[in-house]
Amino acid sequence: MLTVNAYAAPSATEPLIPTTIERRDVGPHDVLIDIAYAGICHSDIHTVRGHWGPITYPQVVGHEIVGFVREVGADVTTHKIGDRVGVGCQSNSCGICEQCLKGEEAYCLNGNIQTYAGRDYDGTITQGGYSQATVVNERFVLKVPESLPLDKVAPLLCAGVTLYSPLKHWNAGPGTKVAVVGMGGLGHVGVKLAHALGAEVTVLSQTMSKEEDGKKFGADHYYATSELETFEKLAGTFDLILNTVSAKLDIGQYVNLLAVDGTLVLLGAPSEELSVVGMPLISGRRSIAGSANGGIPITQEMLEFCAEHNVLPETELITADYINEAYERVLTSDVRYRFVIDAKSFA
Ligand code: NAP
Ligand code: ZN
Numbered sequence: 152m153l154t155v156n157a158y159a160a161p162s163a164t165e166p167l168i169p170t171t172i173e174r175r176d177v178g179p180h181d182v183l184i185d186i187a188y189a190g191i192c193h194s195d196i197h198t199v200r201g202h203w204g205p206i207t208y209p210q211v212v213g214h215e216i217v218g219f220v221r222e223v224g225a226d227v228t229t230h231k232i233g234d235r236v237g238v239g240c241q242s243n244s245c246g247i248c249e250q251c252l253k254g255e256e257a258y259c260l261n262g263n264i265q266t267y268a269g270r271d272y273d274g275t276i277t278q279g280g281y282s283q284a285t286v287v288n289e290r291f292v293l294k295v296p297e298s299l300p301l302d303k304v305a306p307l308l309c310a311g312v313t314l315y316s317p318l319k320h321w322n323a324g325p326g327t328k329v330a331v332v333g334m335g336g337l338g339h340v341g342v343k344l345a346h347a348l349g350a351e352v353t354v355l356s357q358t359m360s361k362e363e364d365g366k367k368f369g370a371d372h373y374y375a376t377s378e379l380e381t382f383e384k385l386a387g388t389f390d391l392i393l394n395t396v397s398a399k400l401d402i403g404q405y406v407n408l409l410a411v412d413g414t415l416v417l418l419g420a421p422s423e424e425l426s427v428v429g430m431p432l433i434s435g436r437r438s439i440a441g442s443a444n445g446g447i448p449i450t451q452e453m454l455e456f457c458a459e460h461n462v463l464p465e466t467e468l469i470t471a472d473y474i475n476e477a478y479e480r481v482l483t484s485d486v487r488y489r490f491v492i493d494a495k496s497f498a
Contacts (some may be wrong), residue, residue, distance in 0.1 A: 152176060153183070156497040157282030158471050159209035160199035166475040167199070169497075172211055172278050174286045182230050182292045183222040184238065186497075189280035190215030190305040190466075191490040192336060193397045194240075194420065196478050198268050202422050206268045213280030214240045214266040215308040217301050218494070220292075227289045235295040237454070239308035240444045242266045242277060242291045254448035256291075257316075281474065283497045293451055296458035306336060306464040306489040307457055309444055314341035314393060315453040316445035317416045318348055321391045325349040330385075330392045332376070332405065334361050335481070337395035337418060339488040340464050342368040344453075345393075347460040353389070355381070355405075357484070364465075364487075382407065387435070389413055399423040406431045406439065414438040464489050470496035 153174040158167045177183050195212035197203055216238040220230050230236060243264035244256040251259050264271050266287075267279030278285075295304050314337055323329050329350040331341040338354070345352045346369025353372040354365040362373040374381040385408045392405055396419040405415050406427060417425075417439065427439065445453070457463065465488040469477055477490040 153284065153286070155283040157211045157278065158474055158497070159211045159281075161209050163199065163201035167281070169471070170209060172282060174284060175273070175275070177222050177224050177286055179224040179226040180289050181224045181286050182220055182227060182236070182289050183284060183286050184216070184218045184236055184292070185221045185284050186216055186218040186280055186282060186494040188217050188302045188305040188494055189213040189492045190309065190336075191474070191477055191481065191492065192309050193481055194309070195279070196481060197397070197420065197422075203420070207276050210268055210276070211278040211281050212267045213282070213492075214238070215305045215310070216266070216280035216285065217295060217305045217308065218284075221284065224289070229289050230292055230294075235297070235301060237293040237295050237304060237308045238266060238280065238285065238287050238291060239293065239312060239450055240266055242287045243271055246290065253446075255446040257443045257446050281471070281492060281497070283494060291447065293447070293454060296454055298458050299454070299463070302468055302491055302493070303463040303466055304454070305491050306340065306466065307454060308450070310337045310340045310464065310489065311344070311457060312445040312450045312453045313337055313418055313442070314344050314395075315456065316449050317393060317418065317442040318345055318350070318391075319449065320442065321414055321416065323348050323350040323391055327351070327390045328353070328388055328410070330355050330389045330408065332392060332394045332400070333396040333419065334365055334488070335395065335397070335484060335486055336464075336489040339364070339368055340462070341393055341395060342370050343462045346370070347456070347462050353385070387411075391416065393418055395419050397421060399425065402439065403427050403431065406437055409435060409437045411435045412437070414440055417441040466491045468493055472496070
């Protein structure tokens with residue numbers, strides 16, 4: 152066992168605090184990673200605050216992990232000491248179901264093991280990336296292209312693939328109109344990716360305050376959802392709408408913005424029920440769908456795509472003692488656009 156420093160939530164209502172956790176011994180197929188940076192995803196907050204149901208405390212979160220390989224197990228062939236690597240939302244899966252065999256580990260039929268707050272096959276609760284080091288099965292370790300600066304890469308491991316995967320699945324590209332709802336951590340990467348894929352990109356944000364940034368990131372259009380005219384003006388426009396909002400939205404309003412055959416994809420994951428009237432779906436053969444981050448092959452593809460197209464998240468580098476303040480800023484949409492923790496500060 153390896154004891155490492157970390158920051159953990161002691162309960163749903165208390166701030167995160169410094170602590171130590173144990174990482175398992177490096178097994179034959181394991182990789183020990185010295186963590187360099189860890190991004191803060193809104194899912195971390197949903198999880199520690201119990202928005203998605205009760206969890207076991209103390210809990211270390213963080214599923215946007217990058218660092219360097221320190222040690223590899225005897226049978227590891229895909230990674231070597233010193234490699235720049237990343238770990239995203241999943242760190243294990245059954246490996247034998249139809250979805251795993253297709254490389255769709257996010258949809259493992261036997262339940263993929265989340266990087267944190269999941270129960271691993273050995274019965275332990277997984278602990279995430281707000282720490283100095285981690286041990287992960289080699290199948291879930293991504294290779295980080297040399298040209299990408301490591302601190303900027305971290306958010307790609309969740310935010311990047313969560314947007315890249317539906318953009319590819321629903322064929323965003325030249326000639327398609329894509330709207331991104333909410334320009335936070337996920338949303339701003341979505342704007343950059345959709346633009347790099349050649350789609351016509353619209354941001355639907357609560358206000359116009361981030362318009363200049365949105366256009367800089369590649370948006371062709373920018374509208375405020377607080378203005379009712381937005382919904383009148385854009386009715387019937389989009390082939391694909393990616394909803395990254397962390398709070399409950401009136402989904403029906405957004406269904407009306409879809410073109411015929413358009414799809415509204417839910418990425419933001421508030422726990423409240425959503426309701427929608429059927430007729431606008433029927434009359435325009437429109438769909439509402441959901442999408443979870445992405446399997447390992449598409450995550451690797453996304454990293455290569457970002458290297459090739461120079462797509463990098465906008466990050467604010469923080470030290471561990473700022474995590475709780477960062478959470479408050481995420482909750483008030485005061486994030487520009489992803490907090491990344493410098494793991495040296497866990498020492
Ligand atoms: P974030 O950085 O907080 O961004 C969310 C954005 O939503 C905010 O920046 C804000 O954008 C908008 N927003 C927030 N509250 C709102 C409200 N009450 N009404 C309307 N808009 C609001 O969060 P994130 O890290 O991008 O994560 C977003 C959501 O995606 C979370 O629920 C997270 O759990 C989920 N998620 C899902 C997956 C998946 O696999 N599907 C993966 C990762 C995260 P504007 O200021 O531009 O309006
Ligand atoms: Zn995430």
